[in-house]
Amino acid sequence: MIIETKKASFNQPLYLESGRVLQEYEVAYETYGHLNSDKSNVIIITHALSGSHHAAGYYEGDRKPGWWNDFIGDNKPIDTNKYFVICMNNIGSCFGSTSPQSIDPSTSEAYRFRFPVLTITDIVKAQISVLKSLDIHSVHAVIGGSMGGMQALCYAIEYPDFAKHIVALATTAYTRPWAIAFNKVVTEAIRKDPDFKDGYYNTEDIKENGLNGLAIGRMAGHISYLSPSSMNDKFGRKYVNQDGLYELFGRFEVERYLEYNGYNFPHNFDPLSYLYIMKTMNIFNASRGSDTLEQSLSTITSKLHLLSFSGDLLFKPEEMEEIYNTMINIGKEDLVTYKMIDSDYGHDAFLVEVDKFGDYIKNLIEDN
Amino acid sequence: MIIETKKASFNQPLYLESGRVLQEYEVAYETYGHLNSDKSNVIIITHALSGSHHAAGYYEGDRKPGWWNDFIGDNKPIDTNKYFVICMNNIGSCFGSTSPQSIDPSTSEAYRFRFPVLTITDIVKAQISVLKSLDIHSVHAVIGGSMGGMQALCYAIEYPDFAKHIVALATTAYTRPWAIAFNKVVTEAIRKDPDFKDGYYNTEDIKENGLNGLAIGRMAGHISYLSPSSMNDKFGRKYVNQDGLYELFGRFEVERYLEYNGYNFPHNFDPLSYLYIMKTMNIFNASRGSDTLEQSLSTITSKLHLLSFSGDLLFKPEEMEEIYNTMINIGKEDLVTYKMIDSDYGHDAFLVEVDKFGDYIKNLIEDN
Numbered sequence: 001m002i003i004e005t006k007k008a009s010f011n012q013p014l015y016l017e018s019g020r021v022l023q024e025y026e027v028a029y030e031t032y033g034h035l036n037s038d039k040s041n042v043i044i045i046t047h048a049l050s051g052s053h054h055a056a057g058y059y060e061g062d063r064k065p066g067w068w069n070d071f072i073g074d075n076k077p078i079d080t081n082k083y084f085v086i087c088m089n090n091i092g093s094c095f096g097s098t099s100p101q102s103i104d105p106s107t108s109e110a111y112r113f114r115f116p117v118l119t120i121t122d123i124v125k126a127q128i129s130v131l132k133s134l135d136i137h138s139v140h141a142v143i144g145g146s147m148g149g150m151q152a153l154c155y156a157i158e159y160p161d162f163a164k165h166i167v168a169l170a171t172t173a174y175t176r177p178w179a180i181a182f183n184k185v186v187t188e189a190i191r192k193d194p195d196f197k198d199g200y201y202n203t204e205d206i207k208e209n210g211l212n213g214l215a216i217g218r219m220a221g222h223i224s225y226l227s228p229s230s231m232n233d234k235f236g237r238k239y240v241n242q243d244g245l246y247e248l249f250g251r252f253e254v255e256r257y258l259e260y261n262g263y264n265f266p267h268n269f270d271p272l273s274y275l276y277i278m279k280t281m282n283i284f285n286a287s288r289g290s291d292t293l294e295q296s297l298s299t300i301t302s303k304l305h306l307l308s309f310s311g312d313l314l315f316k317p318e319e320m321e322e323i324y325n326t327m328i329n330i331g332k333e334d335l336v337t338y339k340m341i342d343s344d345y346g347h348d349a350f351l352v353e354v355d356k357f358g359d360y361i362k363n364l365i366e367d368n
Numbered sequence: 369m370i371i372e373t374k375k376a377s378f379n380q381p382l383y384l385e386s387g388r389v390l391q392e393y394e395v396a397y398e399t400y401g402h403l404n405s406d407k408s409n410v411i412i413i414t415h416a417l418s419g420s421h422h423a424a425g426y427y428e429g430d431r432k433p434g435w436w437n438d439f440i441g442d443n444k445p446i447d448t449n450k451y452f453v454i455c456m457n458n459i460g461s462c463f464g465s466t467s468p469q470s471i472d473p474s475t476s477e478a479y480r481f482r483f484p485v486l487t488i489t490d491i492v493k494a495q496i497s498v499l500k501s502l503d504i505h506s507v508h509a510v511i512g513g514s515m516g517g518m519q520a521l522c523y524a525i526e527y528p529d530f531a532k533h534i535v536a537l538a539t540t541a542y543t544r545p546w547a548i549a550f551n552k553v554v555t556e557a558i559r560k561d562p563d564f565k566d567g568y569y570n571t572e573d574i575k576e577n578g579l580n581g582l583a584i585g586r587m588a589g590h591i592s593y594l595s596p597s598s599m600n601d602k603f604g605r606k607y608v609n610q611d612g613l614y615e616l617f618g619r620f621e622v623e624r625y626l627e628y629n630g631y632n633f634p635h636n637f638d639p640l641s642y643l644y645i646m647k648t649m650n651i652f653n654a655s656r657g658s659d660t661l662e663q664s665l666s667t668i669t670s671k672l673h674l675l676s677f678s679g680d681l682l683f684k685p686e687e688m689e690e691i692y693n694t695m696i697n698i699g700k701e702d703l704v705t706y707k708m709i710d711s712d713y714g715h716d717a718f719l720v721e722v723d724k725f726g727d728y729i730k731n732l733i734e735d736n
Contacts (some may be wrong), residue, residue, distance in 0.1 A: 018614035117614045177599035177622035178591070184623045185553070185588045188630070191617075192580040194562060212560040216553060220588045223549045228684055231545035237653070246386035246485045248647055249559075254545035255552045262556070279616055285605070313681075316596055 001073065001080070003030050003057035003066070007096060008130045014091075020116035023105050027130045028096025029053050029088040032072060033080030035136075042136055043078060043365075044127070044163070045087040046144030046151035049277055050269060052095040055087040056080075070354040077358030083140065088130055090123045090151075092277050094270035097126070101203060101270055112199045112272060120147075120284045124154045128162075138162055141365045145169035145350035146315065147277070150284045153323075157286060160301045165365045169307040169357070170350040172319040173286040173293055173326075179314050182224040183278040186217025190271050199272055211266040214274060219262035227311040227346035286323075293326050300327070305364050306338040307357055309349035337364065369441065369448070371398050371425035371434070375464060376498045382459075388484035391473050395498045396464025397421045397456040400440060401448030403504075410504055411446060411733075412495070412531070413455040414512030414519035417589075417645055418637060421457040421464070424448075438722040445726030451508065458519075459494045460486045460645050462638035466494075469571060469638055480567045480640060488515075488652045492522045496530075506530055509733045513537035513718035514683065515645070518652045521691075525654060528669045533733045537675040537725070538718040540687040541654040541661055541694075547682050550592040551646040554585025558639050567640055579634040582642060587630035595679040595714035654691075661694050668695070673732050674706040675725055677717035705732065 009026040016022065030053050035042065045055045045068065056072035058065050072078040072085055089097040092115075100115035107114075131139070142163045144152040149171025156166040172179075190196055193213030201211070226234070235254040244250025251259075290296035304327060308320035317340045327336035341356050343349040349356075377394040384390065398421045403410065413423045413436065424440035426433050440446040440453055457465040460483075468483035475482075499507070510531045512520040517539025524534040540547075558564055561581030569579070594602070603622040612618025619627075658664035672695060676688035685708045695704035709724050711717040717724075 020614075113616065117616050174605060176596060177603040177605070177620065178594075178596040180620050181587075181591045181594075181599065181622050181626060184626050185584060185591070187617075187623075188580075188584045188587065188627070189557065192584065212556075216556045216560065216584070219549075219556060220553045220591075223546070223553070223588075226546075226549075228544060228546040228681060231549065235545040237542060237545070245651055246388075248481065248485050248643065249555075252545065252548050252650065254549050258549060258552050259556070275616065282620065283613055313596060 001032065001057040002060055003032070003054065004059075005030055005053065005096060008133050010129055010133075014122070014126055014129070016116055016122045017119040018117055022091075022098060022116065025091060025098040025126060026096075027088050027091060027098070027126055029086060029130060030055065030057075030066075032056050032085040033083050035084040039136055040140060041083050042139040043083045043085045044131075044139050044142040044155070045072065045078075045085060046127075046142060046148035047087060047090060048144070048146040048148045049281065050265075051148070052093065053087045053089040054095070056085070067351065068354070071358055077354070077362040078143070079362070086131070088127050090277070091126045092118045092123065092273060092280065094273035099270065100272035100276055115272070115276060118276060118280050120150045120154050120280055121158060123280065124151050124158065127151075128159065139164070141165035141167060143167040143169075143361065144171075146171055146347065147281050149315075150281065150286075153286050156300045156302050156304055157296050158299075160299045163302045165305060166302045167305045167307070167361055167364065168320075170309055170312050170315050170347055172284075172315045173323050175281055175284050176319065179224065180282045182220055182314070183282055185220040186214070186278060187275060189213040189217035189220075190275060196271060201271070203270065206271065207267055210263055211271055214266040214269070214271045215262040218265040219258040222258055222261055224314045225346055225348045227313055227344065229311060229344045230346045230348070233344060293323075294330050297323070297326055297332070298330055300332065300335060302335070304332075304336045305361070306336065307350075307361075308338075308340045309343045309345065309347070309353070310340055311344045312347045312349060314347040369400065369425040370428055371400070371422065372427075373398055373421065373464060376501050378497055378501075382490070382494055382497070384484055384490045385487040386485055390459075390466060390484065393459060393466040393494060394464075395456050395459060395466070395494055397454060397498060398423065398425075398434075400424050400453040401451050403452040407504055408508060409451050410507040411451045411453045412499075412507050412510040412523070413440065413446075413453060414495075414510060414516035415455060415458060416512070416514040416516045417649065418633075419516070420461065421455045423455040424453070435719065436722070439726055445722070445730040446511070447730070454499070456495050456498055458491045458645070460491065460641060460648065462641040467638065468640035468644055483640070483644060486644060486648050488518045488522050488648055489526060491648065492519050492526065495519075496527065507532070509533035509535060511535040511537075511729065512539075514539055514715065515649050517683075518649065518654075521654050524668045524670050524672055525664050526667075528667045531670045533673060534670045535673045535675070535729055535732065536688075538677055538680050538683050538715055540652075540683045541691050543649055543652050544687065547592070548650050550588055550682070551650055553588040554582070554646060555643060557581040557585035557588075558643060564639060569639070571638065574639065575635055578631055579639055582634040582637070582639045583630040586633040587626040590626055590629055592682045593714055593716045595681055595712065597679060597712045598714045598716070601712060661690075662698050665691070665694055665700070666698055668700065668703060670703070672704045673729070674704065675718075675729070676706075676708045677711045677713065677715070677721070678708055679712045680715045680717060682715040
């Protein structure tokens, strides 16, 4: 399926959790499938840190599909013959929605570091605006993994009558220091890179030449998305050049993988956006504003489906179990399901192990 | 106990595993306790990546003791009333032994990148020279963790009649891609830092001003030494400045920890040394030169004692178990012991959990 990006623009302000305001904002999004007459077939897909609204299908001329293309499409688990699927680029991200590189209307220059810190709540709030503009006031399901799972939880807690089903994969109720620590490496690597120019880099220069700090930080990120055993399976101790064992910079395959993914990344991702999005993850806390997680989950009326992956070190199964157990403790056992998927893929499993959870999710949301 | 560093200098060449040669070399070392008359009470302590020969006691005027001071000393598990303990600075390292910053006699300038790639085998070979110069031709025990454990394994395999006991903690028979990946982040961060000047930095400048690349890489390293649960216990989600939640660079405690340890590190550690030492770890393979690990372990006649830590992600318990099982498979069950210590500290456990293994090791090596 050939996809085009749409854009929703808002001239009214978005009031942010921090107390700050975006005077105007826009959100890039894509849709797959067709809205039915009573608008009862809408599924929202929420994306992760480096993801985009391009979740499925192909752009004209592209050979690489959207990031969850195995999961979403005609006759796929999220069947676009049946559902009308919407995926929106998170505000703060760099694929068309309002971001630190957008023009600040009060100065007519890019915000850069004048951009306000966003939260997951803010990101979802902007998505709700888009849906309202499409005259959509409730949805069949919200589905997301990792930072997308944080958004899914946010829908469940803050918009209790909005979705019949919430499916959160490989995420957490509040980000732990292990994940914050990896983000810290990226943050420092970006900020200390002279080419970052304290945020006043030329965007085209970065797109063309990359940015070592973001590249190196992204390498650390990739470690956090994998696991010791997934790396063993994927790379072993294979050497790129067998003769290079005694060359100081001779490389193992795992090093080539990190170089490739690290150094390519800044050509396609804005460093300021990365800083702001990591921040939304670091400070995500599903119980903020409540005294306890029990209290914040008590508002939920959607069916909440939780999936974790056994080898995920970034958002460990026990973090998902904590949400599940809290739901049980507050008497919401009828509203919650939990499944740990056995996988050696680490955190990346939510992207690459669709075979293991696709039909499971399809069935979870089918009967309602 | 007040300690002084000694130095052993060699004017004959050290022939390296790579085929290259160090025409001259020296090794800094320390000793604790007293050599007995039949020289039967020697224990070698081997140090890890960022460690040094200063394993125990205090330098004159210092308030911080050696890195394994809880383990080694009078009436401690490695009792210096009984044993004569020697710890040597690994060649390649920056605490007095020959390193990339040493003067290359063929050019009268610092080697820098002309320094040869070293291996664990080479490091141990230089240590053996020191011991021979002290007229020590066998030892009671060799004890080391992490990269020090690699050296201990190397003693066991390559010098089968040398030590009665080999104690290897938190190490591996060959470095897996997870560890290599963390080292890769450090390597790239150092090399891409303009202040590294392709290895031609001024050493005093780095000592005074630090080096962001090494600092940021070291932060990634610290993640690998901890574990998700040790970070939860140590830091939780504590914020340095509670008012800073919506400041983009407001920090969690875990971030302050990484900053502190990261940015201090380059003032005390040479970046070229770090590159060379990581390389020795990356290419360590106890079965190199043999067809299989079985074959390489078949030479062992020492008692081999293996200790792992349950929360260690860098050198996982299963890596130690592989060595143990291989020893069993080749009929050496009388020569091998294995214990996994329950610990949430991650890889750092071998440094900080002496309470949990000190007396165990004391007893392991006592009766011979």
